[in-house]
Each structure stands twice: as structure tokens, then as C-alpha cells.
Amino acid sequence: MGGIGSGTYLRCGTRSTIHDMRALQIGKLARNGWLESNGTCSFAWSRAGQRMGDIMVRAAAGHVVLTYRTRTNGGDWRDMDYPVQIDWTPCHLGGTRAWFLCPARGCGRRVATLYGGAVFACRHCHGLAYPSENESARDRAARRADKLRERLGWPVGIFNGSNWGRPKGMHRATYWRLVREYDALEAHALGSIMDWVHRFR
Numbered sequence: 001m002g003g004i005g006s007g008t009y010l011r012c013g014t015r016s017t018i019h020d021m022r023a024l025q026i027g028k029l030a031r032n033g034w035l036e037s038n039g040t041c042s043f044a045w046s047r048a049g050q051r052m053g054d055i056m057v058r059a060a061a062g063h064v065v066l067t068y069r070t071r072t073n074g075g076d077w078r079d080m081d082y083p084v085q086i087d088w089t090p091c092h093l094g095g096t097r098a099w100f101l102c103p104a105r106g107c108g109r110r111v112a113t114l115y116g117g118a119v120f121a122c123r124h125c126h127g128l129a130y131p132s133e134n135e136s137a138r139d140r141a142a143r144r145a146d147k148l149r150e151r152l153g154w155p156v157g158i159f160n161g162s163n164w165g166r167p168k169g170m171h172r173a174t175y176w177r178l179v180r181e182y183d184a185l186e187a188h189a190l191g192s193i194m195d196w197v198h199r200f201r
């Protein structure tokens, strides 16, 4: 947790998001020069009065560090802590505008919003459209995970989380077998994303 709590501490507010996804907007962080302040900021998401999760964002030179916890289907909590690079582009009317560079493997798109998910990534990555030329065993795991998501009636894309429940009419035993299979595939696919993310450190 080195550095958390140092610098300016802002509580940046609570917001609801559509489709159970947690959105992290760079505009909120860039406001009032916060990104340059080496500050720490905490976000909480809630929906219908229920807390959906929270995240700590720490600003540093050229990147922010995201710290939060995640878990799948009531499993063990995993501590997540990784940097997301920030890019700056000039504005029409002068000044600069900040962007996230999506931290998902093979992406790096310049985006204003990241979505979580076990891992925060851009909207495009929610469909996991990895280029087929660098498909690895782990990419295949992501695609197989998506196939299972379809069978489970969950929105496709491992970043969409897995708390979507059992589809109507599916036997409990079948459901849990598919969920266990899914969890293994997701861990595999996310492992590859985290490998990539950690190369920045």
C-alpha cells in the first residue's frame, strides 16, 4: 500500500452506472489539476442504495495506480493493484486533455472511460476481440469463457463480472458445473492480462 494516503486525498463521490459495470472517467480525475498532484482518490459505486464496490486511485508521473479487491462468485478476494498509463493530447481551445491508455493486453487504446470488471479496461476489450495473429492459449481461454457466458445467459466479455446468476430453467448442478468451468477459464484469461499489466511496473 506504499504511497496510499500521501498527497492530496479527495473523496470523488458515488455514482451509479448502467449494466452493473463500474465506470472510471478520466474527466473526473483530471479536474482541478488532480492528476498532476500525486494525490489519492477513492471512488465508490452504488446501485439502488447497495454498495457495488470501491477503488483507490493514486496519481503519479504519467500514470495512475488502481487499487481494489475483486472476487468471483463468492470466492476468495483478490487484491488488485496495477498502473494505467495516462496520455495527454492538445485541446482545440488550448490546454491539454488526459486519456487512459487501456491496460488490457494487446490494447493500449486511448480512452476517456475504463470499465470494471475484475480488471478495468476499455469498452472494446469487454468483447475481448484480440487480434487472431497473437492468439495464445490464454486468449483461447477467454473465448471459451465467452462461449460459457453465452450458455449461462451472461453478457459476453470476462470484464463484465460473473454475478449474473442462474438462468431460468437451468438445473442447479449444471449451473454450478458451468460456473466452476467458467471461473477456471476466467482466471486463466485474466492471468494473461495481469502478466501484461505487470510489465509496466
Ligand SMILES: [Zn+2]
Pocket: 102, 103, 104, 107, 108, 109, 121, 122, 123, 124, 125
Ligand atoms: Zn482495451
